[in-house]
Amino acid sequence: xTTAPVKKNSFLxxxxxxxxxxxxxxxxxxxxxxKIFPDHWSFMLGEVALxxxxxxxxxxxFLTFFFNPSMAETIYQGSYAPLKGAHMSxxxxxxxxxxxxxxxxxxxxxxxxxxxxxxxxxxxxxxLRVFFTGAFRKPRELNWVVGFVLFVLGMAAGFTxxxxxxxxxxxxxxxxxxxxxxxxxxxxxSISTGLFGGEFPGTAIVSRLYSLHIxxxxxxxxxxxxxxxxxxxxxxxxHYSGPGKKDTNVVxxxxxxxxxxxxxxxFFIVFGVIMLIATFFTINPIWNYGxxxxxxxxxxxxxxxxxxxLDGALRLAPTGIEFMVGNYTVSTNILLPLVISLVFLAAxxxxxxxxxxxxxxxxxHHVLDRPRNAPTRTAxxxxxxxxxxxxxxxASTDLIATNFKMSxxxxxxxxxxxxxxxxxxxxxxxxxxxxALQRKDREIAIHGRESGRIVRLPHGEYIEVHEPLDPHDxxxxxxxKDYKPTLARPNADGRITVGxxxxxxxxxxxxxxxxxxxxxxxxxEAAHHNHEIEAEVKKAIESK
Amino acid sequence: MxxxxxxxxxxxxxxxxxxxxxxxxxxxxxxxxxxxxxEPHRVRMTDKSVKHEKNAVRQVTALFVLSMLGSAFALYAYxxxxxxxxxxxxxxxxxxxxxxxxxxxxxxxxIGAVHWAKTLMPDNEVSEERHLTRGSDEKRAAAVEIINLxxxxxxxxxxxxxxxxxxxxxAFFPLPGLIIFGDLGPNVNEKLRHTAWKPGTRLARxxxxxxIKASDVTVGSVFHVIPDGLMPDTExxxxxxxxxxxxxxxxxxxxxxxxxxxxxWSYQGIVAYSKICTHVGCPVAxxxxxxxxxxxxxxxxTFDLVNGCKVIFGPAxxxxxxxxxxxxxxxxxxxxxxxxxxxxxxxxxxSVK
Numbered sequence: 001x002t003t004a005p006v007k008k009n010s011f012l013x014x015x016x017x018x019x020x021x022x023x024x025x026x027x028x029x030x031x032x033x034x035k036i037f038p039d040h041w042s043f044m045l046g047e048v049a050l051x052x053x054x055x056x057x058x059x060x061x062f063l064t065f066f067f068n069p070s071m072a073e074t075i076y077q078g079s080y081a082p083l084k085g086a087h088m089s090x091x092x093x094x095x096x097x098x099x100x101x102x103x104x105x106x107x108x109x110x111x112x113x114x115x116x117x118x119x120x121x122x123x124x125x126x127x128l129r130v131f132f133t134g135a136f137r138k139p140r141e142l143n144w145v146v147g148f149v150l151f152v153l154g155m156a157a158g159f160t161x162x163x164x165x166x167x168x169x170x171x172x173x174x175x176x177x178x179x180x181x182x183x184x185x186x187x188x189x190s191i192s193t194g195l196f197g198g199e200f201p202g203t204a205i206v207s208r209l210y211s212l213h214i215x216x217x218x219x220x221x222x223x224x225x226x227x228x229x230x231x232x233x234x235x236x237x238x239h240y241s242g243p244g245k246k247d248t249n250v251v252x253x254x255x256x257x258x259x260x261x262x263x264x265x266x267f268f269i270v271f272g273v274i275m276l277i278a279t280f281f282t283i284n285p286i287w288n289y290g291x292x293x294x295x296x297x298x299x300x301x302x303x304x305x306x307x308x309x310l311d312g313a314l315r316l317a318p319t320g321i322e323f324m325v326g327n328y329t330v331s332t333n334i335l336l337p338l339v340i341s342l343v344f345l346a347a348x349x350x351x352x353x354x355x356x357x358x359x360x361x362x363x364x365h366h367v368l369d370r371p372r373n374a375p376t377r378t379a380x381x382x383x384x385x386x387x388x389x390x391x392x393x394x395a396s397t398d399l400i401a402t403n404f405k406m407s408x409x410x411x412x413x414x415x416x417x418x419x420x421x422x423x424x425x426x427x428x429x430x431x432x433x434x435x436a437l438q439r440k441d442r443e444i445a446i447h448g449r450e451s452g453r454i455v456r457l458p459h460g461e462y463i464e465v466h467e468p469l470d471p472h473d474x475x476x477x478x479x480x481k482d483y484k485p486t487l488a489r490p491n492a493d494g495r496i497t498v499g500x501x502x503x504x505x506x507x508x509x510x511x512x513x514x515x516x517x518x519x520x521x522x523x524x525e526a527a528h529h530n531h532e533i534e535a536e537v538k539k540a541i542e543s544k
Numbered sequence: 545m546x547x548x549x550x551x552x553x554x555x556x557x558x559x560x561x562x563x564x565x566x567x568x569x570x571x572x573x574x575x576x577x578x579x580x581x582x583e584p585h586r587v588r589m590t591d592k593s594v595k596h597e598k599n600a601v602r603q604v605t606a607l608f609v610l611s612m613l614g615s616a617f618a619l620y621a622y623x624x625x626x627x628x629x630x631x632x633x634x635x636x637x638x639x640x641x642x643x644x645x646x647x648x649x650x651x652x653x654x655i656g657a658v659h660w661a662k663t664l665m666p667d668n669e670v671s672e673e674r675h676l677t678r679g680s681d682e683k684r685a686a687a688v689e690i691i692n693l694x695x696x697x698x699x700x701x702x703x704x705x706x707x708x709x710x711x712x713x714x715a716f717f718p719l720p721g722l723i724i725f726g727d728l729g730p731n732v733n734e735k736l737r738h739t740a741w742k743p744g745t746r747l748a749r750x751x752x753x754x755x756i757k758a759s760d761v762t763v764g765s766v767f768h769v770i771p772d773g774l775m776p777d778t779e780x781x782x783x784x785x786x787x788x789x790x791x792x793x794x795x796x797x798x799x800x801x802x803x804x805x806x807x808x809w810s811y812q813g814i815v816a817y818s819k820i821c822t823h824v825g826c827p828v829a830x831x832x833x834x835x836x837x838x839x840x841x842x843x844x845x846t847f848d849l850v851n852g853c854k855v856i857f858g859p860a861x862x863x864x865x866x867x868x869x870x871x872x873x874x875x876x877x878x879x880x881x882x883x884x885x886x887x888x889x890x891x892x893x894x895s896v897k
Binding site: 035036039073079080081087099100101102103104106107110139172175176178179180182183184185186187188189190192193194195196197198199200201202204234235236242243244246247248249250251252253254257258261262264265266267268269270271272273275276278279280292293294295296297298299300301311314315316317318319320321322323324327328329331333334358359360361362363364366397398408409412445471472474475478479481482483484485486507511516517518519520521523 | 565566567568569570571573575576577578579580581582583622626627629630632635638639640642643644646647648649650651653654655656657658660661662665666667669670671672673674676677725728729730731732733735736750751768770776777780781782783785786787789819820821823824825826827829830841842843844855856857858859860861862888889890891892893894895896897
């Protein structure tokens with residue numbers, strides 16, 4: 001089988017032939033070479049996450065050559081003068097050496113840390129994009145779950161890595177983790193001593209986290225990444241609604257050459273931008289904190305951004321809710337934030353299945369929703385984002401209070417109230433905004449665009465002339481799926497089940513307020529009306 | 545499922561007719577606006593003008609050349625800006641120029657490739673058919689056939705005894721894999737209840753370890769305290785310090801609100817409390833002199849120092865444990881005993897004797 005229309009005996013043809021005869025690459029290329037990928041800026045978010053993960057692997061491998069994950073006691077003799085002679089762990093000392101004695105070491109540390117921050121950020125934004133456009137619907141529910149697992153693994157990778165340098169800041173982070181684990185009833189102490197190899201801080205935690213950070217967690221991320229991309233290929237990418245785009249086709253550019261060039265080039269851009277940030281902006285200056293010591297702590301300490309919401313949850317727990325059952329301590333002040341965070345994560349993970357159950361729509365969905373065309377889903381998403389944002393801001397109560405010269409207590413109490421109230425506000429406002437935007441779309445679809453041309457008719461009436469839309473623009477405004485609520489229906493035995501009742505009320509919650517897409521008849525009628533007015537205007541002008 | 549939605553599911557595309565899908569609550573809209581098809585392709589300047597095309601070629605080439613220069617500069621910078629040990633300025637220059645060179649090397653390739661794709665490669669959108677994710681009925685039948693055959697050949701459902709013992713074996717085999725993690729950490733339950741403080745242990749400054757005389761402690765002053773003799777080379781130094789760290793404050797004795805049983809725990813207005821927060825264990829290191837409040841910087845639990853370090857704000861529930869102190873014959877502050885309760889974050893059986 002010949003592979004490429006390249007002239008015989010050329011190096012390229014020779015190589016292609018060699019590879020094909022051994023790997024059968026021609027079949028793979030034939031299958032995937034011209035696979036179509038839709039193009040939209042929002043599809044790049046997932047790519048950013050993927051590429052920052054590759055950057056993490058590259059920079060992380062470099063760091064492993066110099067880092068020594070040992071908590072053995074040493075006296076610092078390195079080149080950073082302020083810490084000379086200080087007692088510290090080998091891990092911290094080798095992190096300092098990477099920063100100050102290895103050429104490019106500080107750069108790579110910063111590349112690694114920045115790309116970790118970017119990885120979780122891009123993955124989070126990618127999740128939001130998928131959520132708000134309904135890309136999680138059948139057949140992609142499982143891929144949503146895989147992506148969710150990747151996001152959680154990203155946080156795990158970040159946290160295990162954050163603690164490795166064994167500096168004061170990360171040590172305090174571990175202390176908090178220790179305290180949280182001890183708060184778990186019955187088995188909490190065992191979990192903590194199991195992780196730390198005895199009492200906190202012990203001498204085992206850094207090397208254990210290191211094993212997790214460079215082996216187990218990245219291996220899991222790679223496995224789930226492979227699953228994620230495998231399903232992407234199986235499903236083919238979604239595309240936004242618009243003319244020519246259907247659930248039965250995929251519109252975009254072929255993998256080779258356009259997508260290879262764009263996506264391949266984009267990898268270098270992401271890498272380059274991370275490198276640029278790492279070149280100019282210091283991140284995690286561990287030399288300022290000193291080695292870990294359980295006694296000192298600096299005010300205004302902050303975890304990496306993606307852990308912030310969990311720290312905020314801890315801070316917002318009300319005072320004095322720990323209680324005793326007999327002789328046993330129930331640390332509700334830790335359990336409550338833990339449970340709330342886990343419930344929140346679980347709700348994110350199972351959302352596609354809930355929506356699918358409510359709509360009962362079992363067809364495959366490959367055309368994305370504009371967020372406004374799914375008002376309730378968008379409002380739920382906005383409420384979730386708000387809830388997360390308040391928890392996140394909760395991790396900075398002290399900084400907010402000191403920077404804005406407010407009372408710490410009042411900031412915290414208002415955060416507690418906001419955590420409960422604001423998601424409802426966000427839900428209501430977002431839903432109304434979506435419905436208003438849908439109404440506006442409908443108005444434009446039926447009556448056309450406002451031209452700004454005001455005309456006075458012979459009988460004295462003033463009207464603004466509306467111009468009809470281009471059919472392609474029109475189609476963008478009317479192409480969306482419309483659902484209506486259902487009533488609880490008896491099943492085959494004539495009984496109305498609880499499930500049926502819940503589904504009915506959920507469907508009411510979702511679709512009670514709905515704006516249907518403009519129909520062809522409505523548009524024709526309006527156009528007819530427009531023609532009449534235009535004729536009248538014309539007549540008036542001619543009769544002058 | 546309403547009848548018309550079934551029709552829609554069938555009619556809208558012939559490939560769905562083989563398999564009927566429930567539309568659920570979706571409303572069929574027979575009067576929908578007809579799809580006008582893909583938008584017409586917009587011709588780019590590089591498609592219609594040779595001059596623009598040549599320009600684009602030059603730009604892409606220039607970007608790739610820039611990338612080469614950047615990478616070459618990074619190689620040069622690696623040697624030209626070495627790190628002189630102890631010279632922080634040299635670290636900064638090394639990071640800066642190495643990083644800039646690599647950045648150029650990367651961005652040149654990236655922007656060049658994307659520019660190439662956007663200006664010179666075809667930008668016609670192509671439409672491709674999708675297929676249902678489920679296998680065709682034929683494929684599914686074939687798959688079922690294979691499973692049946694495998695079942696028949698192995699006797700998986702026929703030979704119940706084999707099947708059930710296999711389940712049993714599979715259920716048991718991971719257990720040793722779990723139990724071997726039993727030695728991850730020893731049982732430290734007893735250790736959590738004791739600290740390095742013993743009757744007569746002097747209170748020493750953290751970190752230099754100098755013992756503190758009661759006369760050194762003026763009203764309003766704060767000392768970060770460790771047990772005398774606890775030094776960095778002590779075995780288990782950090783574990784001991786993580787439990788034994790104490791905050792020592794002297795207030796006007798008239799301001800102290802003391803329960804009768806704790807009246808002897810302070811010395812002339814000098815009180816010593818555990819510095820380890822009862823919430824999740826951060827050091828409670830911030831003392832506000834005029835309110836006598838101790839604040840934990842991690843989660844803002846606030847303790848009232850003059851009133852038994854009771855929690856007045858924040859997520860902690862229990863007061864900070866108090867260390868009973870007195871003075872020895874040389875006038876040094878000493879502990880009367882260890883803490884009378886476990887210090888630090890709560891744990892399940894902390895109150896079980």
